[in-house]
Amino acid sequence: MDWPQATFASKIEVKDGAIDVTREVDTGLQTIRFKPPGVITCDLRLNTPKIASVPAMMKAKKATIE
Numbered sequence: 001m002d003w004p005q006a007t008f009a010s011k012i013e014v015k016d017g018a019i020d021v022t023r024e025v026d027t028g029l030q031t032i033r034f035k036p037p038g039v040i041t042c043d044l045r046l047n048t049p050k051i052a053s054v055p056a057m058m059k060a061k062k063a064t065i066e
Contacts, residue, residue, distance in 0.1 A: 004034040010045040 006021035013020040021032045021040060052060075 004032075004038040005040070006032045006034070006038065007041045008043045009040050010043045012040065012046070 006019075006023065008023045009021045010024055011020075011022035013022075018033050018035050019038060019040075021034075023030050023032070024043070024045075
């Protein structure tokens with residue numbers, strides 16, 4: 001397809017119609033900029049899960065599903 005690619009992305013930003021992808025390499029961080037369309041693969045650091053608090057879990061447990 002001849003599209004640009006950025007692999008192992010740890011941060012993705014869209015600015016001025018271009019995509020900035022930051023990735024970790026052996027020598028530090030590398031930033032790649034390209035215009036869409038493109039292919040991006042993600043690293044585990046891109047998504048940090050949000051863990052619900054105990055009171056929020058108890059409240060959800062009592063909620064009714066319609």
